[in-house]
Amino acid sequence: MRLAVEVWRQHDADAAGGFETYEVTSATPEMSLLELLDMLNAELVAAGGAPVAFDHDCREGICGSCGMMVNGRPHGPEDNTPACLQRVRSFSDGDRVRLEPFRGGSFTVLRDLAVDRSGLDRVIASGGYTSTPTNAAPEAASLPANELEAAQAMDYAACIGCGACVAACPNGAAQLFAGAKIGHLVHLPQGRVERYERVRTMVEQMEDDFGYCTNYTECVPACPAAIPLQAIAELNRERRRALWHQRKVDEAPEARPKGWLARLRTGPWWQSDPDDRPMPTER
Ligand code: SF4
Numbered sequence: 001m002r003l004a005v006e007v008w009r010q011h012d013a014d015a016a017g018g019f020e021t022y023e024v025t026s027a028t029p030e031m032s033l034l035e036l037l038d039m040l041n042a043e044l045v046a047a048g049g050a051p052v053a054f055d056h057d058c059r060e061g062i063c064g065s066c067g068m069m070v071n072g073r074p075h076g077p078e079d080n081t082p083a084c085l086q087r088v089r090s091f092s093d094g095d096r097v098r099l100e101p102f103r104g105g106s107f108t109v110l111r112d113l114a115v116d117r118s119g120l121d122r123v124i125a126s127g128g129y130t131s132t133p134t135n136a137a138p139e140a141a142s143l144p145a146n147e148l149e150a151a152q153a154m155d156y157a158a159c160i161g162c163g164a165c166v167a168a169c170p171n172g173a174a175q176l177f178a179g180a181k182i183g184h185l186v187h188l189p190q191g192r193v194e195r196y197e198r199v200r201t202m203v204e205q206m207e208d209d210f211g212y213c214t215n216y217t218e219c220v221p222a223c224p225a226a227i228p229l230q231a232i233a234e235l236n237r238e239r240r241r242a243l244w245h246q247r248k249v250d251e252a253p254e255a256r257p258k259g260w261l262a263r264l265r266t267g268p269w270w271q272s273d274p275d276d277r278p279m280p281t282e283r
């Protein structure tokens with residue numbers, strides 16, 4: 001297959017970048033996108049040029065390091081598939097394939113397609129620790145977890161931290177990512193000890209590094225881990241729980257409104273303290 005590969009070339013974070021087009025004449029349909037770049041790099045190096053810088057590690061959809069924009073879509077033409085698992089067969093002979101770095105939020109281009117995504121790491125680090133019992137291994141099933149809650153936690157834990165949701169979002173928001181990270185801990189008993197502090201600090205850090213979600217929902221089809229939009233609702237619900245909890249801590253019992261004044265202030269039951277309501281799967 002013959003492909004015209006248009007690649008963003010930028011020497012470093014301060015340099016001006018631009019597209020350069022290279023002809024690749026011996027691509028095969030079963031090659032991955034990263035193998036196409038490997039082939040291009042081998043040709044560039046053989047000709048005395050500089051190879052295209054791009055991030056990659058596992059090449060099997062686990063590490064989340066390979067993100068790039070392919071013809072304007074995060075990761076490439078196949079939905080919910082990371083760049084390393086995208087195949088050249090998605091293109092036709094003679095096509096142009098335009099490769100650009102992820103942009104959005106605090107992402108900065110380090111070189112060519114390689115991007116500084118440490119903003120995502122800062123969001124995770126700001127969440128701190130989870131309290132884990134040490135010493136002897138606990139008895140099996142001594143921490144009972146609702147089966148549906150455990151399954152939900154596993155679904156959120158599938159987030160590979162690639163940043164495609166940020167790159168896809170017109171606001172550069174990281175709500176899907178942060179929602180998955182908050183959601184996977186909050187659905188298990190082990191993650192509930194530092195629950196309120198964690199959500200407050202993670203949301204604060206997320207807002208420092210990224211834009212704010214206005215429900216474009218562009219993030220969901222771009223996500224290689226198929227994290228559902230529900231993760232954003234999860235984040236908002238947990239944030240509200242944390243605010244209510246903080247208000248309880250801040251307000252001395254005697255200063256809290258009582259009777260009709262309390263009802264006026266808290267509104268009807270659906271606006272009441274979410275702490276007092278069961279989790280959706282427990283209703
Ligand atoms: S939510 Fe999806 S797109 Fe966003 S970082 Fe996680 S895996 Fe990547």
Ligand code: FES
Pocket residue numbers: 055056057058059060061062063064065066067082083084085160
């Ligand atoms: S290289 Fe690890 S997810 Fe693509």
